[in-house]
Amino acid sequence: MQQINHDSEERKLVSACIRNDAKAQRILYEHYYKKMYVVALRYSKTTFEAEDILQEAFIKIFQNIQNFNFDSSLDYWIKRIVVNTALKQNRKILEKMHMEDVAEIHDEPVADTVFATHNFQELLKMIQKLSTGYQVIFNLYAIEGYKHSEIAEMLGISEGTSKSQYARAKAQIQKMLEKEEEKIRINQTA
Amino acid sequence: MKPQDKNIEDLFRSAFENASLEPPRKEEMWTHIQSAVQKPPVSLWRTKRFRVSSIAASIALLIGLLYYSYQDNAVSSADKKSNESVVSSPSVENQASLDEQALTEKNTLLKKGNENELKTEKNNKVEKKQDFESDGKSDRNDNDIVLKSKSAKSNSNDVLKDEFENESELSALLENIDNPTTPKDEKTLAKTYLEVKEIISIANPKIIVPFALDKQPVLQLVKVAPVVLQTDKDEKAENEWWIGFTGFYNHYTPNITVTSPDLPTSLLKFSTTRNFTDCTNVAKAIRDDIQVSPSISVGIDIGKLVGKNWFFRSGISFTNFRYSFNSPILEKPSASSAQSRAIRYENVTSNTTSQIVIPVQFGYQSFSKSNLLDWFVAGGFTSDILLNNSLTPTYSEVTYDFGTYKSLNISFTGSAGVLYHVTPKFSTLLELNYRRTTSSVYDSPNLTSQPHWIGVGLGARLKF
Numbered sequence: 001m002q003q004i005n006h007d008s009e010e011r012k013l014v015s016a017c018i019r020n021d022a023k024a025q026r027i028l029y030e031h032y033y034k035k036m037y038v039v040a041l042r043y044s045k046t047t048f049e050a051e052d053i054l055q056e057a058f059i060k061i062f063q064n065i066q067n068f069n070f071d072s073s074l075d076y077w078i079k080r081i082v083v084n085t086a087l088k089q090n091r092k093i094l095e096k097m098h099m100e101d102v103a104e105i106h107d108e109p110v111a112d113t114v115f116a117t118h119n120f121q122e123l124l125k126m127i128q129k130l131s132t133g134y135q136v137i138f139n140l141y142a143i144e145g146y147k148h149s150e151i152a153e154m155l156g157i158s159e160g161t162s163k164s165q166y167a168r169a170k171a172q173i174q175k176m177l178e179k180e181e182e183k184i185r186i187n188q189t190a
Numbered sequence: 191m192k193p194q195d196k197n198i199e200d201l202f203r204s205a206f207e208n209a210s211l212e213p214p215r216k217e218e219m220w221t222h223i224q225s226a227v228q229k230p231p232v233s234l235w236r237t238k239r240f241r242v243s244s245i246a247a248s249i250a251l252l253i254g255l256l257y258y259s260y261q262d263n264a265v266s267s268a269d270k271k272s273n274e275s276v277v278s279s280p281s282v283e284n285q286a287s288l289d290e291q292a293l294t295e296k297n298t299l300l301k302k303g304n305e306n307e308l309k310t311e312k313n314n315k316v317e318k319k320q321d322f323e324s325d326g327k328s329d330r331n332d333n334d335i336v337l338k339s340k341s342a343k344s345n346s347n348d349v350l351k352d353e354f355e356n357e358s359e360l361s362a363l364l365e366n367i368d369n370p371t372t373p374k375d376e377k378t379l380a381k382t383y384l385e386v387k388e389i390i391s392i393a394n395p396k397i398i399v400p401f402a403l404d405k406q407p408v409l410q411l412v413k414v415a416p417v418v419l420q421t422d423k424d425e426k427a428e429n430e431w432w433i434g435f436t437g438f439y440n441h442y443t444p445n446i447t448v449t450s451p452d453l454p455t456s457l458l459k460f461s462t463t464r465n466f467t468d469c470t471n472v473a474k475a476i477r478d479d480i481q482v483s484p485s486i487s488v489g490i491d492i493g494k495l496v497g498k499n500w501f502f503r504s505g506i507s508f509t510n511f512r513y514s515f516n517s518p519i520l521e522k523p524s525a526s527s528a529q530s531r532a533i534r535y536e537n538v539t540s541n542t543t544s545q546i547v548i549p550v551q552f553g554y555q556s557f558s559k560s561n562l563l564d565w566f567v568a569g570g571f572t573s574d575i576l577l578n579n580s581l582t583p584t585y586s587e588v589t590y591d592f593g594t595y596k597s598l599n600i601s602f603t604g605s606a607g608v609l610y611h612v613t614p615k616f617s618t619l620l621e622l623n624y625r626r627t628t629s630s631v632y633d634s635p636n637l638t639s640q641p642h643w644i645g646v647g648l649g650a651r652l653k654f
Contacts, residue, residue, distance in 0.1 A: 022228060029220060034210035042206070047214060055219045062227045120209040123202055142199045143206055170198055177198070 010074055017065045025062055032075075033058070036082045038120070042139050043086035045128055057085040083144065087154065090132055118180070126176045134169035141166050218450065225635050245575075248548070252492060252504070430495040434505075436649030438623060440485040442511040443642050444541075448473040450636040457590055457636050458517075472517040472590075476637070485511035485643060487547065491651070499554050503568065507547045511643070514540040519588060539583040539590060546575040547625075549603055564609045572625060574599040593634020601627045607647075615654070621647040 016024030036057065040050040061081050068077050127135055140146045140154070141162075148162040155162070213219065450457070450473075458472050489507020496502055516538045553568025579595040607621030626642035 020228065022224065025224075025227065026220070029223070033216065033219075034212060035208075037213045038206065038209045038211050041211065051213055051215055051219055054213065055222050058219075058223045059226045062223070118201065118205065120205040121211075123205050127202075142202050145203070173198060177201075 011070070014065060014068060014070075014074065017062060020062075028061075029058060032078055036078060038124070039079060039082045040086060041124055042127055042143065043083070043090065043136060045132075049089070053082065053086045053089055056089075057082040060085060083140075087136065090136060118177075122180065126173055126180075129176065130169055130172060133165055134172065137162060137165045138169040138173065142170070221635050245546075245548075249506075430653075432491075432493050432617075432651045432653045434491040434493075434619070434649050434651035436489060436491055436507075436619070436621065436647045438487045438507075438621075438645035438647035440487060440509070440511070440623075440643040440645035442482055442485040442513070444480055444482065444513050444639050445641050446476055446480070446637055446639045448477055448637045457592065458588065475515045475517040480513050480515050483512040483514075485509060485645075487645065489547070491649065493651075495555075499557060501553050501555055501566075501568075503549070503551050503553065505549060507549075508544070509547055509574075509643075510542070510544045511641075512540060512542045514538055519585070535585065537584045537588060539581060539588075541579070541581045541592075543579045543595065544577045546577060547601075548573045548575070551603065551605065553605070555609070561614065562611055564611070566605075566607055566609065568605045570603055572601045572603050574601055574627070591634075592637060593632045596631055596633055599627045599629070599631050601625045609651070615652060617651045617653070619647075619649045619651060621649065623647060 013024050013028060017028055033054065037050060037054050040053040040057070041047070044050045044053060057078075061078055064081075068074065127138065130138060136155070137151060140151045141148065146154070148159045148166070151157075151162045152159040448457070457476070487507050487509035489505055491503060491505040493501050493503030516536055519535050519537045521535065549570060549572040551568040551570030553566055555566040556564045558564055576595055576597045576599075581590050581592060583590065603623065603625040605621055605623045607619050609617045609619045611617045623645045624642065625645075627640050630638035630640055632639050
């Protein structure tokens with residue numbers, strides 16, 4: 001796989017993609033598809049869904065690459081498109097999400113437990129077990145690093161709802177992690 | 191606490207920072223991306239404005255051609271009438287010559303029964319025949335061209351048969367008629383001896399037209415006959431355009447070939463509102479288990495005769511067709527639901543298409559002597575313009591990706607049929623038609639479809 005090492009090379013590649021050069025598009029695809037596939041998997045339940053998201057995202061990337069003006073890294077720009085595509089795919093579900101008013105929620109505060117390192121595939125399975133709404137908010141906050149105010153704007157919900165949904169998602173993830181670590185402890189003692 | 195222990199956010203962030211995985215269908219995805227991104231330039235025909243303008247221009251052109259042809263025929267008729275008036279009018283211009291001829295010409299009229307009543311008016315005098323060719327075949331001395339009354343037969347040969355009692359004379363004359371040796375300019379000569387309307391009257395004895403008399407000798411019937419026959423052709427040319435209406439009942443075959451792998455299929459997507467999966471092979475269902483509904487098309491047909499038996503035709507019609515297939519899906523129980531086992535749902539998907547079809551065909555039509563039944567065959571192409579195509583599954587959580595149905599498709603077409611002439615200008619028809627697209631109607635990496643239709647149609651035509 002051809003590496004994209006320097007800014008100048010990146011600029012040349014982007015320029016070639018703007019000209020609809022198939023070879024340049026292939027190089028870009030080869031460089032980013034594996035990483036972006038994992039991003040897509042985090043927002044979906046099955047490999048089919050993830051592939052659909054990835055495919056749709058790359059089409060948008062090539063159709064809109066002329067709008068990329070190097071004010072951010074290409075990596076970040078591509079990832080944003082993948083995430084937005086995933087959100088669009090899940091939009092119908094997100095619209096139907098039962099968004100309760102934060103005043104009515106009496107969530108238990110979640111202890112900030114520390115956990116041993118797990119590989120990403122185990123963690124991916126945990127994320128995919130969450131319901132779609134929790135899955136999206138958990139990804140946006142815990143992994144992408146968005147603030148609750150930004151998430152609220154992206155999803156068209158209140159900040160309080162975002163916090164509440166995240167708290168519940170985190171609690172579920174925590175339980176799954178504790179279960180997983182219990183299994184590891186049992187196996188180790190056995 | 192171990193150094194590597196982290197809180198949840200740190201744990202997930204660091205785990206996914208450089209995470210990568212190989213998707214199972216990397217190359218297939220690339221093919222789809224390329225086909226979407228590297229699309230050929232949009233053809234003008236894909237734009238609605240161009241399509242509407244083209245159809246409007248074609249209709250305007252057709253109307254223009256029809257109007258031009260009508261004008262042309264009107265001029266020809268006017269010319270014919272003026273020619274008739276140039277040729278001596280029996281009642282006015284030749285009155286003087288009539289009187290003169292009355293003394294020198296011998297008028298003999300043959301009478302055959304009640305059907306052959308003679309006109310005894312002053313204008314209806316028979317001219318003397320004269321040989322123009324001394325070929326020995328037609329050296330009649332009799333001065334006879336008989337004017338038939340309304341009840342006489344219309345066929346010119348039958349007219350001749352009525353006149354000759356001598357079979358051998360008749361045979362000789364008929365042979366000459368079938369193989370006329372008359373040079374072209376004799377046609378002109380014939381016209382100088384007989385008015386056009388007189389010639390018509392021999393071919394159509396229902397029309398009674400007085401004869402002109404002049405000093406010129408009479409032509410033999412054998413010389414007149416080719417002119418008479420020519421008049422038949424002229425009459426046919428007057429009805430060389432037609433406009434008609436036809437309705438077809440078609441058997442439609444989608445003829446789908448799935449080109450992508452059966453499993454996992456690229457044809458099917460699920461939304462995640464419910465936990466559906468494909469529990470059967472949808473590609474197989476599409477390929478082997480399609481249920482087709484009958485297709486109906488109705489339209490207008492316009493045609494023109496070109497030459498003796500050949501014709502050109504076009505028109506416009508509306509066609510609607512539909513097929514469906516059942517590809518059951520499975521709903522797996524989700525963690526939060528009370529459902530304990532997977533449930534299978536029958537999922538019938540229907541594909542409905544409507545289009546405008548504009549044919550262009552060339553064909554051959556018989557013209558029988560009976561003028562009652564004729565047959566025709568034709569072949570050509572159609573432009574199939576898409577109006578609407580929709581793929582509708584039972585469950586909205588399921589979507590199928592067949593690709594884009596092309597706005598314009600070209601098809602081969604062949605027809606054969608029978609015409610029943612109710613009147614000389616109005617006919618009904620029964621037609622068999624076959625139509626097949628020349629290429630796939632879908633722009634898709636997953637499947638191709640080259641449908642064909644076999645139809646039976648009933649219609650009517652008006653000639654003008």
